[in-house]
Structures are given as structure tokens and as C-alpha cells.
Amino acid sequence: MNDPKDFPELETEETRTDEPNWLVRVLGPVMWPSFLVSALATWIFFLAIDPADLHAATFPNWEIGREAGYSIGFLMFWAVSAGASFLTAVLVKRPEKARDKGGRKG
Amino acid sequence: MANQPDAGESLYQSSEKIHPREIGGRFQRLRVLAVFLLLGLYYVMPWVQWDGRQAVLFDLPSRQFYIFGMVFWPQDFYFLSALLIIAAISLFFFTALAGRLWCGYACPQTVWTEVFVWMERWTEGPANKRKKLDKAPWTGEKIARKSAKQAIWVLFALFTGFTFVAYFSPAPELAARLFSFSLGPWETFWTLFYGFATYGNAGYMREQVCKYMCPYARFQGAMFDPDSLIISYDESRGEPRGPRKRDIDHRAKGLGDCIDCKICVQVCPTGIDIRNGLQYECIACAACIDACDDVMDRMGYPRGLIRYSSENAMEGKPSRVFRPRILIYGTLLLLLLAAFATALALRSPVGLDVLPERNPMFRESGFGDIENVYTLKVLNKDSEPRQFEVEVAGLENMELSLRPETVTVQPGGVADVIASVTVNIEHLEGRTSDVYFTITRTDDESVTTTTRSRFHGPAQ
Numbered sequence: 001m002n003d004p005k006d007f008p009e010l011e012t013e014e015t016r017t018d019e020p021n022w023l024v025r026v027l028g029p030v031m032w033p034s035f036l037v038s039a040l041a042t043w044i045f046f047l048a049i050d051p052a053d054l055h056a057a058t059f060p061n062w063e064i065g066r067e068a069g070y071s072i073g074f075l076m077f078w079a080v081s082a083g084a085s086f087l088t089a090v091l092v093k094r095p096e097k098a099r100d101k102g103g104r105k106g
Numbered sequence: 107m108a109n110q111p112d113a114g115e116s117l118y119q120s121s122e123k124i125h126p127r128e129i130g131g132r133f134q135r136l137r138v139l140a141v142f143l144l145l146g147l148y149y150v151m152p153w154v155q156w157d158g159r160q161a162v163l164f165d166l167p168s169r170q171f172y173i174f175g176m177v178f179w180p181q182d183f184y185f186l187s188a189l190l191i192i193a194a195i196s197l198f199f200f201t202a203l204a205g206r207l208w209c210g211y212a213c214p215q216t217v218w219t220e221v222f223v224w225m226e227r228w229t230e231g232p233a234n235k236r237k238k239l240d241k242a243p244w245t246g247e248k249i250a251r252k253s254a255k256q257a258i259w260v261l262f263a264l265f266t267g268f269t270f271v272a273y274f275s276p277a278p279e280l281a282a283r284l285f286s287f288s289l290g291p292w293e294t295f296w297t298l299f300y301g302f303a304t305y306g307n308a309g310y311m312r313e314q315v316c317k318y319m320c321p322y323a324r325f326q327g328a329m330f331d332p333d334s335l336i337i338s339y340d341e342s343r344g345e346p347r348g349p350r351k352r353d354i355d356h357r358a359k360g361l362g363d364c365i366d367c368k369i370c371v372q373v374c375p376t377g378i379d380i381r382n383g384l385q386y387e388c389i390a391c392a393a394c395i396d397a398c399d400d401v402m403d404r405m406g407y408p409r410g411l412i413r414y415s416s417e418n419a420m421e422g423k424p425s426r427v428f429r430p431r432i433l434i435y436g437t438l439l440l441l442l443l444a445a446f447a448t449a450l451a452l453r454s455p456v457g458l459d460v461l462p463e464r465n466p467m468f469r470e471s472g473f474g475d476i477e478n479v480y481t482l483k484v485l486n487k488d489s490e491p492r493q494f495e496v497e498v499a500g501l502e503n504m505e506l507s508l509r510p511e512t513v514t515v516q517p518g519g520v521a522d523v524i525a526s527v528t529v530n531i532e533h534l535e536g537r538t539s540d541v542y543f544t545i546t547r548t549d550d551e552s553v554t555t556t557t558r559s560r561f562h563g564p565a566q
Contacts, residue, residue: 024311024314024318024319025318028311028314028315028318028319029318029319032315032319032320033319033321036321043186046180047180047183048180050169050180065167066166066167066169067166067167067290067292068291068292070166071292071295071296
């Protein structure tokens with residue numbers, strides 16, 4: 001035992017559970033890398049293409065300014081890349097075998 | 107262990123919140139300095155004016171980027187690409203040299219988390235008090251403390267989101283619109299989005315972003331080598347660890363310098379035990395170094411049981427700073443920086459592309475006159491509309507006619523000019539000759555650029 005007089009702030013040993021919840025374990029690695037990739041995609045895409053031109057060529061009757069164009073473009077890229085990442089996350093997790101859940105353990 | 111979750115439960119078990127014990131020390135002072143420097147820069151920059159406009163403004167609606175005195179257009183994208191490459195190589199260089207400096211001192215995740223933990227400390231008290239408060243029933247005091255924390259967090263997060271938008275929309279006008287509740291829908295969206303991301307990442311996710319979401323944490327192994335500086339526990343000095351009274355001769359009792367007080371674990375924001383060796387969770391914040399040094403001081407042992415060191419140094423082998431990896435990264439970095447600075451300094455505010463007409467390549471008129479037609483693409487990178495004069499040189503007695511006759515280019519715009527050049531066949535040197543088109547701004551002769559093209563004629 002260390003002398004409590006030397007270390008008055010010391011507490012008893014503590015334990016931490018180390019498993020994060022589903023939100024962090026799956027949604028985090030899906031949303032964050034796809035966010036990065038879609039930021040890159042948005043940047044490259046709109047370097048070459050002016051959203052105002054895109055607007056004129058697609059839905060000229062709708063009122064979409066450049067600001068909205070950039071935002072919509074980014075969100076679309078993000079939706080697509082997050083979709084792909086999510087499917088990957090689902091596929092990477094190996095399906096549990098039925099017998100693991102059943103009562104044949106013992 | 108009573109709170110060990112069942113295997114089935116673990117999927118949805120929320121990990122227990124880590125309340126890192128606060129610690130002072132030289133590395134922590136350095137980190138606080140980094141927080142003030144980086145966040146100060148972030149929050150102040152949108153309010154800095156330069157030449158009558160916001161110093162750093164990414165004006166998306168008009169597709170131009172202002173960075174101090176310079177204006178960038180989508181055509182200048184290679185500057186931004188080069189900057190990203192330089193940033194990536196810097197990351198490799200500094201990681202190889204001194205480990206995860208980025209994570210410990212500069213990553214926005216670390217920096218904002220630090221600030222959010224300060225706010226938690228102001229409202230809920232130090233770490234051990236926060237732990238008790240989390241477990242305590244909902245009394246009036248708990249409600250008051252938790253709501254105060256939430257209020258500060260939310261306000262700070264919203265201010266962060268607002269500042270983010272202010273890099274894209276001029277800050278003073280944006281603030282005026284905010285206070286008259288007339289923000290545009292996308293301004294509102296991005297303020298809330300960025301604010302919420304800050305709130306979630308810095309308030310709740312914290313070290314889990316580093317552990318489960320950050321790609322760099324997984325790549326770093328490839329950037330390290332045995333000479334990289336990492337935060338390491340000196341096993342040969344510390345083991346066998348064990349508690350003891352301060353005044354005893356621990357060597358005589360067969361003990362190492364580690365008194366197994368576990369303060370290094372308690373201060374760790376990612377909740378690891380550095381004594382188990384280098385782990386990918388370690389963000390190199392050096393909190394354990396400061397904590398352990400403090401303990402060593404109090405025990406009267408020399409500092410540095412946990413310290414910045416390299417794998418080789420720990421094993422008693424010589425540690426080299428200048429090794430091929432560092433030299434290659436370093437040279438590459440210096441070259442790129444030099445090239446970038448040169449390109450920036452030589453960057454012309456005008457651009458000229460010359461496209462010769464191919465079909466037909468030339469026309470013959472009477473009296474031996476040969477005509478070539480070109481499309482000139484004149485690019486104005488300035489933020490004002492500009493007029494240009496066009497000249498052509500390379501052959502004797504060239505006649506130039508332009509359509510339109512005056513070349514006016516909008517800011518950031520490209521004007522197409524049809525240039526017809528006529529030369530008598532007696533002045534031609536062969537089937538093709540070099541010709542040089544020069545554009546010059548009418549009000550400033552120093553703004554000029556020349557582009558070479560070819561003049562085609564009949565076989566002689």
C-alpha cells in the first residue's frame with residue numbers, strides 16, 4: 001500500500017467497461033470517413049463544374065442558388081458514400097452462427 | 107468485476123464515461139498554449155479585415171477565395187491541391203520524427219475536447235467529483251450543474267458553428283442577420299450542423315473518435331520506425347512495480363521505481379495504461395508524463411519513468427534523428443514548400459490560352475497574304491473587371507484584327523477573343539513559324555503575359 005499521506009488524491013482501483021455502444025462502433029466509422037471523402041469529392045467536382053451551370057442544365061425552373069447547389073452537392077455525395085460505407089460495415093460483421101445462440105454450449 | 111457486461115448485452119452497452127483526472131505540468135502547459143493559439147486563430151480570423159474585405163473568406167456564391175491580399179479562382183485549384191499534399195507530407199514527417207504530435211497538440215478533436223472538458227470542470231467540478239455526480243441521484247444541485255454545463259456547451263457549440271459559416275459568408279453581415287433572425291436557410295443549416303458536430307464530438311464522443319473513427323490512428327504504425335519519439339514507460343527502471351512507503355530503500359526490497367499508483371491511468375483521456383507499451387489508442391497527449399514526473403518528484407526519484415523516447419533508446423541502442431526516412435520526407439517537404447512559395451510569388455493575375463483554328467489551318471488571299479485564326483482565352487484573376495490589349499510578335503509585318511475589338515474580362519472570368527493574324531508569304535520562314543501573343547492590362551503595363559503558338563502557311 002502506498003502511503004495515503006504521500007498521495008491524498010489516490011482512490012481505490014476502478015474498472016472501466018471498454019465496449020462502446022453501437023452508435024459509436026458502427027455509425028462513427030461509417031459517417032466520418034464518408035464525410036471526409038465527400039468533402040474531397042465536392043471540392044473536385046465543383047472545381048470543374050459551376051453549380052449555376054448545373055442548375056441551368058437540370059432544373060432551371062427551380063430556384064437553386066450557388067450556395068444551395070454546393071450544399072446539396074455535398075449532402076448528396078455524403079449520402080452516397082455513407083450508404084456504401086454502411087453496407088461495407090454490415091458485410092464486414094460476420095453473421096452469427098445459429099448454434100452459438102442455442103443451448104448446445106453445455 | 108461487477109460491471110462487466112454480458113456478451114449479449116455488450117453490443118448496446120454504453121462505455122463508461124472517462125473522466126480524466128486533471129494534471130498540471132510542462133506538456134500540459136504546452137497543450138493549453140496550443141488550444142489558445144489554434145482556437146484563437148479559428149474564432150478571430152473571420153473578423154480580421156484586409157484591404158477593405160475579410161482577410162480569409164471562401165466566397166462560394168461568387169466562386170472566389172480571398173486569403174489576405176490574394177484572390178484565388180477555381181482555376182487555381184492546384185495551389186490548394188499542393189497545400190493538401192504538403193499537409194500530408196508534413197504529417198508523415200512529424201509522425202516519423204516525434205510520433206503523434208498532431209493528435210496530442212493540434213487535432214481539432216483534441217483541442218475542442220480540451221475546451222469542453224474545461225467547461226465540464228467549471229460546472230461539475232474536478233474528475234472525482236464528476237464521477238460521483240454521474241452516479242448520484244438527480245438532486246436539485248445535480249440538475250443545476252448539468253444544465254449549466256449544457257447551456258455553456260450549447261452556446262459555445264453554436265458560436266463555433268457560426269464561426270465556421272463566417273468563413274464562407276462575411277462575418278459582420280452574418281452577425282447582423284443572426285441578430286435580426288434573418289439567416290438564410292443554408293446558413294442556419296450549416297451553423298447548426300457544425301455546432302452539433304462540435305457538441306457531439308467534443309462533449310460526448312471524445313476519445314472514442316480517436317479510437318473508433320480516426321483513420322490516422324490506424325495508419326500511424328506505417329509511419330513509425332524504431333527511432334520515432336513515442337511516449338514510453340521505462341520498463342527496465344520501473345519494474346517490478348509495487349506500492350511502498352516513501353522512505354524505504356525500494357531497491358533493497360527488490361522493487362523498481364514504479365509505485366503502481368495508477369495516476370498515469372487516471373489522467374489518460376483514452377483510458378489506457380501506458381505501462382503496457384505503445385497502443386494505438388495513445389494520442390500522445392503526454393498527460394501521463396506530467397503525472398508520473400509529479401509522482402517521481404514527490405517520491406524523490408528522478409523524473410522520466412514515463413517520457414518521450416524511442417523504441418531503440420529504450421532498448422539501449424543508439425537512436426538516430428537523421429535517418430533515410432526523415433531525410434526523404436524532409437527533403438520532399440522542403441522542395442514542395444519552395445516550389446509552392448515560388449509558384450505563389452510568380453502567380454500572374456492574368457492567364458492566356460491560345461487555340462489555333464485547325465480547319466482550315468490557314469487561308470490564302472490575293473497578293474500572297476496568309477491568314478491564321480486563333481481563339482484567345484483571356485483569364486482575369488483579379489477581383490475587378492479589367493481591359494486588356496493584345497499584341498502579336500514573331501514575324502515581320504504581322505497584321506492583327508480582333509473580334510471583339512476591346513477585350514474586357516469580368517473578375518474571375520474568361521473572355522473568348524477571335525484573333526485573325528495575316529502575314530505576307532514573303533515574310534514566312536517555312537511551313538510553320540513561332541508567334542507570340544501578349545496581353546497587357548490597359549491600366550497597368552506590369553500585368554502582362556505571353557503565350558507561344560504556331561503560324562501555319564503553305565509549303566514553299
